[in-house]
Amino acid sequence: MNLLTDSILVLLILASFLLLSSSRLSNCIKTVALQGMMVGVLPLAANDSLTCRVTAIALVIAGMKGIVFPYMLFRTLRESTTIKELKPYVGYTASMFAGVVSLVASFWLDSRLHLPVAASSRLVVPVAFSMMLTGIFLIVGRRTAVNQVIGYLVMENGIYTFGLAIVRDVPLLVELGVLMDMFMAVFVMGIAIYRINREFDHIDSDQLNTLKG
Amino acid sequence: MQIDGGLIILLLILLPAIFSGVCQMLRAPLQVLRFCIAGVVLVSIPGLVAVFQVFRKGPLFAAGNWLMLDILSAYHLLIMMMVFTISALFAVGYFREEIDMKEFTIKHARRYGSLWFGALAAMMLVLVSNNLGVMWVGIEATTLITAFLICIHVTPGALEAMWKYLMMCSVGVAAAFTGILLTAASTVPVGIHPTEALLWTNIMNSVSSMDPVLVKAAFIFIVVGYGTKAGLAPMHNWLPDAHSQAPSPVSAIFSGFLLNAALYCILRFLPIVEAVTGNSGWGRDILILFGLLSIVVAAIFIIGQRDVKRMLAYSSVEHIGLIALGVGLGGLGTFAALFHMFNHSLCKSLAFCCAGRVGQAYGSNDMRKTTDILRSMPVLGGGLIGGILALIGVAPFAIFLSEFIILKTAIDSSRYWIAGIYLTGLAVVFVGALRHAIAMAWKPPEEMAPDAPAKICLADAALVVIPLIILLILGLWMPKLLAEFILKASIVLGALS
Structure with a gap:
């Protein structure tokens, strides 16, 4: 069981690195879909005693993160002309380097915090931290609005993984509420991008900089 | 009289949610805006009953303790109902002109009404949830709902x-x-x-x-x-x-x-x-830190501000900082902070609504262009200037009182450096905003000021005058009932117990 969990965690990290280094938005969406799917099934691998409830929630979450959200993002992308992140604020090599630094920082942070870990693998918390950091990095370091939404999803993946590691049982109703909010968030952001695209003829959020002071 | 607490709490969430749907079925923009007023009044009735119940008998629970209305949330509920009422009443006057110009069509109105009630429902969920996770869901929902507003x-x-x-x-x-x-x-x-x-x-x-x-x-x-x-x-x-x-x-x-x-x-x-x-006091110190920082940052940005609504926005940063600071100081400071919350919400909603109408008449929110407003728009201009004066803490208004108590708390607990930064920040805001306000009020216009908007009805005047009078009265005399209410709420926050 533990080997399976660890391999999923390594794949999650690899997905983060892939996101940091690729410029084509459609590839980024596919990668984040894969990452979401793996995050969704993580509790199935980590848990020794699978109950019906855990399996059902895991499948719903994997479905949302792996299929529904990416589908919505692809639809947004189809409405717009931008298919590539042209000039990110931080270059791809530098982004990879930042990814490595954040991974190291996450391991260091985990060794300092002594969190009461409920999960079977010690790797879960640092991987979760590094996903959160990667997500924030993508939001700050990329120009394209779609990429910022992807960053938001990566951050949410990290927070979800973190929750798996330290909280044994989040109440079902809260879990569903969070999922619904996320769905609404991606939906609203999608409409927002559509509107921005119609108004400005592009989805580069760096043009959104007239309001100052 | 025995009232089922659970039913009331459920009503408080469900009513706005239902109204949000009803807005989609209305046929004229003005009808939607009037429905907002009716709706907020309808929600206020169970709201007030619940607040009264909580005040007399203690917290109400519902849905297996997942929902709760205690004295702290009841106090917030009261403020929320007040702000939404003001917003609904002002919206009719604000959008009327746009309706005449065909800029605010039924499509806009339906979207506005639905999102407006949706925001009310989401904030209500935040206030009545006893579960911290559900509270979070409510806050995130407010972000997503209000974005399109x-x-x-x-x-x-x-x-x-x-x-x-x-x-x-x-x-x-x-x-x-x-x-x-x-x-x-x-x-x-x-x-x-x-x-x-x-x-x-x-x-x-x-x-x-x-x-x-x-x-x-x-x-x-x-x-x-x-x-x-x-x-x-x-x-x-x-x-x-x-x-x-x-x-x-x-x-x-x-x-x-x-x-x-x-x-x-x-x-x-x-x-x-x-x-x-x-x-x-570890947690309180963090609030003090963020509170002071907010006051200072807001003060700096208010000085050079040109847009009146941006200035009011920075003033909100300042006042939220002030509330955080008051709660952080604890004791009497918590009491003052909660009192301040009421004063600020009342005054700021008035100021924003007046600023919006003035901006509409002048076609700009730039304070260099909107001059001489007391002459061209005596009522709404007067409301804006009066609101700004109250906000920066001019003496007899209630905001002066709450700001003064917070200062007194800082000095009484001999935290002089906090008092020093706090006073400096307030002084900078005072001077900065007053300078803008004086220019807006009396500076002769560079171009011809627009004709005063034709429709200033009695309702508009009442809307401007009543909040200012309330602020004035609260600054001079605190009703015993309100004092007891705020006192009970500050005890929840661990002060004055």
């Missing part, structure tokens, strides 16, 4: 403001969720059943055996996360954009209650962290 009229500026608001607040609120997870993790040794572990009342009962390090880490995430939404500096960047680009009745809700709702979530965590750390 900013760009009812799609302009480049409004879109930019909306995107910034969406991204910053989503990320911030996501960080707050990490804090909630940490809180849940810290209750593990206590041995509450997992589904009950996030209930605020349960956590408050088991603070003695929670892990202080985890709770401290959680509180930092909570303050930074919800603080983004509450507009505490340095996470306030989205706030002036969103407040200035939104239509004025929406800005009134943003400034008057959206910020308070996020701050309310932080306040819920304060007694937890204080009890776990053995009342060492």
Whole structure:
């Protein structure tokens, strides 16, 4: 069981690195879909005693993160002309380097915090931290609005993984509420991008900089 | 008289949600705006009954303790109803002109009405939830619902403001969720059943055996996360954009209650962290730090401000900072901060609504162009100037009183450096905003001022005058009932017990 969990965690990290280094938005969406799917099934691998409830929630979450959200993002992308992140604020090599630094920082942070870990693998918390950091990095370091939404999803993946590691049982109703909010968030952001695209003829959020002071 | 508390609480959430749907079926823009007024009155009836009940008999519970209305949330509920009422009443006058110009069509009106009631329902959920996770769901929902209220009229500026608001607040609120997870993790040794572990009342009962390090880490995430939404500096960047680009009745809700709702979530965590750390004041010090920083940052930006709505937005950053500071000081400061919350929400919604109407008449929010407003628009201009004067703490108004008590608390507990920074900040805001206000009020216009808007009805005048009179009376005389109410609410926050 533990080997399976660890391999999923390594794949999650690899997905983060892939996101940091690729410029084509459609590839980024596919990668984040894969990452979401793996995050969704993580509790199935980590848990020794699978109950019906855990399996059902895991499948719903994997479905949302792996299929529904990416589908919505692809639809947004189809409405717009931008298919590539042209000039990110931080270059791809530098982004990879930042990814490595954040991974190291996450391991260091985990060794300092002594969190009461409920999960079977010690790797879960640092991987979760590094996903959160990667997500924030993508939001700050990329120009394209779609990429910022992807960053938001990566951050949410990290927070979800973190929750798996330290909280044994989040109440079902809260879990569903969070999922619904996320769905609404991606939906609203999608409409927002559509509107921005119609108004400005592009989805580069760096043009959104007239309001100052 | 025995009233079923659970039923009332459910009504409070369901009514606005239903009204939100009803708005889609109305046929004329003006009809939607009138329905907003009727709706908010209808929601106020169970609201007031619930508040009265809580005040006399203690907290109401519903849905297996997942929903709760205690005295602190009842106080916030009261403020929220007030702000939404003002917003609804002003919206009729504000949009009337746009309706005549065919800029505010039935499509816009339906979207506005639905989102407006949706925001009310989401904020209500925040206030009545006893479960910290559900509270979070409510806050995130307010972000997503109110985002499109900013760009009812799609302009480049409004879109930019909306995107910034969406991204910053989503990320911030996501960080707050990490804090909630940490809180849940810290209750593990206590041995509450997992589904009950996030209930605020349960956590408050088991603070003695929670892990202080985890709770401290959680509180930092909570303050930074919800603080983004509450507009505490340095996470306030989205706030002036969103407040200035939104239509004025929406800005009134943003400034008057959206910020308070996020701050309310932080306040819920304060007694937890204080009890776990053995009342060492660790959590309060963090609030003081962010409070002072907000006051200073707002003061700096107010001086050079040109846009009147942006100036009011920065003033909101200042006042939210002031409330955080007051709660952080504890004791009498908490009382003053809660009192200040009421004063600020009342005054700010008035100021935003008047500023919006003035801006409409002049065709600009630039304070260099909107001059001589007392002559060209005596009522609404007077409301704006009066509102600004009250906001910066001119003497007989209630805001002066609450600001003064906060200062007194700082000095009484001999924290002079806090008092010093606080006073300097207030002085800078006072001078900066007063300079703008005087220019707007009396400076002779460079071009011809526009003709005064034709329709200033009695209702408009009453709307401007009544809030100012309330602020004046509260500054001179505090009703015993209100004092008792605020006192009970501050005891929830661990002050004056």
